[in-house]
Structures are given as C-alpha cells and as structure tokens.
Amino acid sequence: MFSFFKKKPQEPTPPASAPATSAPEQEPPVIATAVATPASALASTSAEIVAAETPAAQKQSWMTRLKVGLSKTSSNLTTLFVGAKIGDELYEELESALLMSDAGVDATQFLLDELRRKVKSEKLTEAAQVKSALRSLLLDMLTPLQKPLVLGQHQPLVMMITGVNGAGKTTTIGKLAKHLQAHGQSVLLAAGDTFRAAAREQLTVWGQRNNVTVIAQESGDPAAVAFDAVHSAQARGTNVVMVDTAGRLPTQLHLMEELKKIKRVTAKGMASAPHEILLVIDGNTGQNALTQVKAFDDALGLTGLVVTKLDGTAKGGVLAAIARARPIPVYFIGVGEQIEDLQPFNAQEFVEALLG
Numbered sequence: 148m149f150s151f152f153k154k155k156p157q158e159p160t161p162p163a164s165a166p167a168t169s170a171p172e173q174e175p176p177v178i179a180t181a182v183a184t185p186a187s188a189l190a191s192t193s194a195e196i197v198a199a200e201t202p203a204a205q206k207q208s209w210m211t212r213l214k215v216g217l218s219k220t221s222s223n224l225t226t227l228f229v230g231a232k233i234g235d236e237l238y239e240e241l242e243s244a245l246l247m248s249d250a251g252v253d254a255t256q257f258l259l260d261e262l263r264r265k266v267k268s269e270k271l272t273e274a275a276q277v278k279s280a281l282r283s284l285l286l287d288m289l290t291p292l293q294k295p296l297v298l299g300q301h302q303p304l305v306m307m308i309t310g311v312n313g314a315g316k317t318t319t320i321g322k323l324a325k326h327l328q329a330h331g332q333s334v335l336l337a338a339g340d341t342f343r344a345a346a347r348e349q350l351t352v353w354g355q356r357n358n359v360t361v362i363a364q365e366s367g368d369p370a371a372v373a374f375d376a377v378h379s380a381q382a383r384g385t386n387v388v389m390v391d392t393a394g395r396l397p398t399q400l401h402l403m404e405e406l407k408k409i410k411r412v413t414a415k416g417m418a419s420a421p422h423e424i425l426l427v428i429d430g431n432t433g434q435n436a437l438t439q440v441k442a443f444d445d446a447l448g449l450t451g452l453v454v455t456k457l458d459g460t461a462k463g464g465v466l467a468a469i470a471r472a473r474p475i476p477v478y479f480i481g482v483g484e485q486i487e488d489l490q491p492f493n494a495q496e497f498v499e500a501l502l503g
C-alpha cells in the first residue's frame with residue numbers, strides 16, 4: 148500500500164435527488180456494476196489517512212525505475228561537475244544540459260542566475276558544492292508542485308481526466324481506481340470517450356475485472372455520460388467519480404469546447420463539481436508538455452497534473468518549466484504500466500533521481 152492521499156472531513160452530503168438542470172436525464176446502460184466498498188462504511192471517517200509505509204523493496208524498485216528513466220538527464224547534469232572548475236565554461240555546459248533536459252529557456256535562465264548568485268554569496272569554491280547548490284535550487288523550485296490529492300471533502304469527489312491522445316489517461320484511471328479502493332473508497336468510472344468504441348470497451352472490461360462500476364453509452368454526448376455518472380454516484384453513495392475523456396490536441400478547438408461542456412454539464416449534476424480537473428501528460432513530450440498544460444489550464448482551470456512514462460526516454464526537466472510557468476500541482480507520476488508504478492510526486496525523490 149502506498150502513501151497516496153490525504154483525507155479531510157466531508158461536507159454534508161447534498162440530497163441525491165436534486166438535478167437542477169436541463170441536462171439529459173436518461174440513465175444510460177450500466178455496463179459493469181458492483182461497487183466494492185459500501186460508502187456508508189466510510190462516511191464518518193474524518194481523520195487524515197496516514198497510509199502504511201511503502202515496502203522498502205517496492206520503494207527501491209520504484210526509485211530504480213525513476214532513476215533509469217531519467218538517467219540521460221542525470222548523467223548529463225552530473226558528469227559536467229566532475230573535475231570541473233567554477234567558471235563560464237561550467238555554467239555554459241550546465242545551460243546546455245538544462246536545455247537538453249526540457250527545462251526550457253526561462254527555467255534554465257532562472258536556475259543559472261540563482262546559482263551564480265548562490266556561488267557568490269556563499270563563496271563556493273568546489274564544483275561539488277555548486278552541484279549541491281543546484282540540487283537545493285531545484286528542490287526549492289519543484290517542492291511547490293508537490294501536493295497530495297485530498298479525499299473526503301466532497302461526496303462524491305468528481306474528477307475529470309483530460310489529455311492528448313495516448314498520454315496515459317485510461318491507464319492512470321485504472322491505477323488510481325485501484326489505489327482509491329485500497330484506501331477504502333468506492334469508485335465509479337464514466338466512459339466519457341464516446342468517439343472510440345475501443346476506449347469505452349477498455350474501461351468497461353477493466354471495470355468488470357476490478358469490481359468497479361462503469362457508466363457508458365454506445366454513442367452520444369460525453370457530457371451526458373458525466374452527468375449520469377454523477378447522479379448515479381449520488382444515488383449509490385459512491386465516494387469518487389472519475390470521468391475519462393477522449394484524447395484531443397489543444398489546437399482542436401471544437402474538442403476543447405466539448406471539454407468545457409463536460410465541465411459545465413457536470414456542474415449541473417452537482418454544483419461544486421468537477422472538484423478536480425486533471426491533465427495527464429506523457430513525460431516524453433518535452434517542452435510540448437508545457438504548451439499542453441497552458442492550453443488545457445486556460446480552457447478548463449486545471450487542478451492537478453499526472454506525468455506518465457517517466458520510465459521511458461523522458462528527460463524530466465519539463466517539471467522545472469511547469470514550476471516556473473504554470474505551477475499546477477503534480478499529484479502523481481508514472482514509471483510503468485503496473486498499478487504500483489503510479490506514485491505521488493515527491494520533489495526530493497525526483498531531484499535525487501536527477502542529480503544523485
């Protein structure tokens with residue numbers, strides 16, 4: 148079990164029968180049913196979850212995968228300090244390494260300026276000291292992104308999951324659902340990708356296998372699916388609703404409008420929803436990830452990010468770019484396809500993987 152979430156006391160449960168709305172009211176077919184944990188068993192919990200420690204062996208393998216995933220950047224960033232003298236040449240090499248890590252011009256310039264200042268003010272004379280100063284600057288930069296997803300403030304907690312095609316949305320939903328169940332939360336999924344039958348089936352089959360209710364429609368309006376899912380969760384007393392959405396590029400304006408509509412219609416089903424709007428980013432997309440964050444945030448007002456595939460050829464520096472340009476919390480990062488490969492973002496661990 149992983150230390151994943153924080154839990155807060157709940158709001159009073161709103162009446163389940165209050166659809167203040169002109170949105171569709173027809174209940175779509177429920178393709179897979181069976182909620183694992185009765186919500187009533189959870190309703191009175193108000194303590195913050197202090198989850199069990201991650202077993203050391205699993206933690207080790209997680210860190211190993213993160214380090215392997217970021218090894219190119221880490222090797223570029225660390226070798227330049229070996230036997231180096233403090234001076235322009237070192238700063239230039241560092242600039243190239245940071246740019247190559249996808250940190251982008253702004254974050255790179257900021258780090259270099261701060262580093263020069265630190266070297267001067269702290270009278271650093273050894274390259275190893277400069278490396279350690281860089282480590283602490285990076286940590287300061289990334290720590291504001293480290294925020295837990297808070298459970299138990301809303302009944303149900305409604306989360307919309309967005310992102311470009313293939314970023315890892317559905318996989319992330321599956322992993323999150325398992326972790327939420329492990330924390331005693333009942334989960335309901337809404338198959339909001341109504342374009343691709345395969346995406347709907349993927350979610351449905353996954354739901355059946357894992358005892359998670361999936362609300363799906365053969366075709367039609369993803370906003371209607373989200374709306375029905377919220378009502379269904381209210382009626383069943385389900386704790387968390389996750390709305391999957393079809394992949395889309397921020398340049399596909401009509402599809403971005405569709406996301407806004409899903410958000411609007413969800414709010415008709417429950418005034419405070421969606422409580423979380425997450426963007427899933429493929430860690431290998433480099434600086435383009437920042438473009439995605441800005442565009443989805445402008446359109447929807449993101450509340451959190453999930454960065455996947457950091458086990459691949461990801462360079463990792465884009466988190467620094469995000470921290471500078473659009474510091475939206477990174478709730479989770481993914482280093483593989485297994486359930487335990489999704490972990491809360493921890494700035495300390497991330498910097499350790501980057502700089503050793």
Ligand SMILES: Nc1nc2c(ncn2[C@@H]2O[C@H](COP(=O)(O)OP(=O)(O)OP(=O)(O)O)[C@@H](O)[C@H]2O)c(=O)[nH]1
Nearest residue numbers: 312313314315316317318394455456481482483484
């Ligand atoms: N290596 C690796 N692969 C991942 C990770 N997360 C997801 N994947 C893989 O990425 C591929 C795409 O994942 P999906 O979850 O289908 O992505 P999606 O965003 O739902 O895709 P669309 O529905 O097409 O928009 C799948 O093969 C996943 O197994 C990760 O952290 N590491």
